[in-house]
């Protein structure tokens with residue numbers, strides 16, 4: 001591994017945790033510095049739990065800080081000799097951006113600006129950052145390709161993610177920082193996010209409570225298992241690009257009703273479905289065109305929805321003693 005001191009922002013978050021664990025478990029000669037403000041957008045006990053697992057690795061250092069605070073970022077990190085940033089910290093979630101738009105501007109706009117500016121001031125060669133399939137907005141042409149127009153976001157969350165891609169271009173152009181933006185498509189897996197559908201569905205089905213099914217179930221998502229996303233990020237770390245954006249999805253859109261039927265099968269319980277209209281800001285279908293990421297990034301998703309959901313539901317059941325409180 002070329003890089004020795006890797007900064008992972010959002011290190012106690014779902015994807016940041018899995019990436020850090022993979023790096024620490026597979027490379028002895030690197031240090032991972034995780035930063036996170038452990039905010040309460042969802043139960044921060046889950047973030048603490050992920051962090052406890054990472055703290056078992058000698059080469060892991062965790063610093064609690066808010067990266068939208070420039071002075072705190074510099075004070076805590078200026079002497080860490082960071083040579084790569086993987087920027088996964090953000091205010092995530094489409095629906096919440098209708099309720100608290102300010103959180104998105106703070107973490108995703110100011111926060112991401114601070115990350116690029118930090119890379120500039122401290123001569124950090126490369127920044128890999130999380131973008132999102134939501135930048136494709138209401139595009140009708142599927143699968144979504146990196147060459148498609150993405151100038152009509154339908155949520156503020158999507159607007160901030162697209163804006164990060166534009167910022168990355170400016171910082172690359174002005175200061176020669178190598179930037180790779182990864183557009184993740186609905187990521188799921190163990191230690192996942194409690195605000196996302198699979199967590200809510202599995203929990204409520206186990207509790208025999210109703211689940212909210214939006215757009216009367218007429219939705220499809222290119223669900224992507226977290227280990228495939230980690231593989232994609234690791235390839236982005238290893239490969240050299242000046243400025244690129246890649247889709248990281250599964251290239252297999254799955255109907256919501258089918259995903260629910262799998263959760264029913266693996267929990268052994270029937271879902272009580274509460275059908276609701278489409279939520280503002282949401283899209284009906286996502287589907288990643290992987291032509292570019294397969295060719296340049298050698299990205300190859302391996303986990304099917306059947307296997308991935310089985311692993312997720314098994315993990316959920318095994319950890320039910322604490323998960324039921326999240």
Ligand SMILES: NC(=O)c1ccc[n+]([C@@H]2O[C@H](COP(=O)([O-])OP(=O)(O)OC[C@H]3O[C@@H](n4cnc5c(N)ncnc54)[C@H](O)[C@@H]3O)[C@@H](O)[C@H]2O)c1
Pocket residue numbers: 009010011012013014015016035036037038039047065066067068087088089090091092093106107111130131132133183184185186187188193
């Ligand atoms: N999970 C998905 O399906 C998905 C899909 C598309 C894009 N993404 C993007 O991938 C990245 C990781 O997502 P995730 O699913 O792991 O989300 P997550 O919410 O679990 O992780 C993000 C972490 O960032 C931290 N954070 C937020 N604002 C911060 C700030 N100002 N300072 C310090 N820490 C802060 C949070 O506490 C959280 O732990 C995000 O950028 C998200 O927008 C995720």
